[in-house]
Amino acid sequence: MLREYFTQDIFTSLILVCLLLLVIARHLFPNRFRDFIAVIYNLKYLKLYVRERKKFDIFNAFLFANFIFMAGVFCFLAVKNLSIQTLELYTTLVFFIFVLTAIFLTKSIFERVVGHFFEFSEFVKTYLFYKNTFKYITGLVLLLINTLLLFSSLDKKYTIYVAFGLIFLINLNGFIRFLRLYQKAIIHNFFYFLLYLCALEIGPYVILHKVFKDYFG
Numbered sequence: 001m002l003r004e005y006f007t008q009d010i011f012t013s014l015i016l017v018c019l020l021l022l023v024i025a026r027h028l029f030p031n032r033f034r035d036f037i038a039v040i041y042n043l044k045y046l047k048l049y050v051r052e053r054k055k056f057d058i059f060n061a062f063l064f065a066n067f068i069f070m071a072g073v074f075c076f077l078a079v080k081n082l083s084i085q086t087l088e089l090y091t092t093l094v095f096f097i098f099v100l101t102a103i104f105l106t107k108s109i110f111e112r113v114v115g116h117f118f119e120f121s122e123f124v125k126t127y128l129f130y131k132n133t134f135k136y137i138t139g140l141v142l143l144l145i146n147t148l149l150l151f152s153s154l155d156k157k158y159t160i161y162v163a164f165g166l167i168f169l170i171n172l173n174g175f176i177r178f179l180r181l182y183q184k185a186i187i188h189n190f191f192y193f194l195l196y197l198c199a200l201e202i203g204p205y206v207i208l209h210k211v212f213k214d215y216f217g
Contacts, residue, residue: 010089011150014073018066018143025062032059037140039133040173050129060132067139068104072097073146074163081149081156108132127178134174138167 026033035045075096111124145163148154179186186193 008150010093011073011146014069015143015147015150018069018139021062021066022140022143025059029059036063036133036136039137040170043177046130046133046177050126060136063136063139064104064132066143067136068097068101070139070142070146071100074142074149075100077146077149077156078160078163081160104135123182126181130174130178130181131171134171137174138170141166141170 032045032049035042035048039045072093073096076093079092108128111128142163145159145166148159149156152159
């Protein structure tokens with residue numbers, strides 16, 4: 001059995017690190033951060049920054065780090081509260097963070113390579129921008145959810161289920177917006193788009209599910 005104060009300390013540290021990352025991002029890019037926060041109901045951010053082409057974007061790096069840390073913490077808390085297994089804190093948390101980082105980075109690189117190889121790089125870059133934007137919004141939501149799971153008296157299982165619903169709706173929102181932007185091209189190439197989704201979207205999550213299932217038995 002893990003001691004509660006020990007568990008809280010490492011999660012509290014990660015939450016504070018993520019808050020610091022967001023504060024720095026807001027300080028360095030105040031206008032962009034404001035537009036980013038409003039992306040759920042406003043298209044300004046998507047229209048302004050979709051064409052940016054930087055090899056390394058500090059703003060996105062901060063948001064990606066927040067997403068990975070908070071997604072790793074959420075995965076740990078979800079498994080801990082929805083299963084009867086006793087998890088070893090450091091090993092399991094590092095495992096989640098490492099696997100999530102490897103999957104998202106490898107997946108992004110592979111998608112860009114496929115886009116370049118089949119000569120639809122702009123389509124892929126726009127798709128990744130939309131998807132990453134709403135993934136980073138998910139990271140902000142997970143920061144709040146993890147804080148509630150750790151420090152509130154709310155029912156943890158109910159909170160986790162609500163979080164899953166919010167994550168699904170946020171990313172569905174981003175996907176629908178992308179479909180509206182490229183609806184004509186997708187309709188004319190529906191079969192190839194379907195293959196793309198199965199290979200590069202559904203496939204990695206099937207693998208992720210299998211990894212988690214094998215790891216936790």
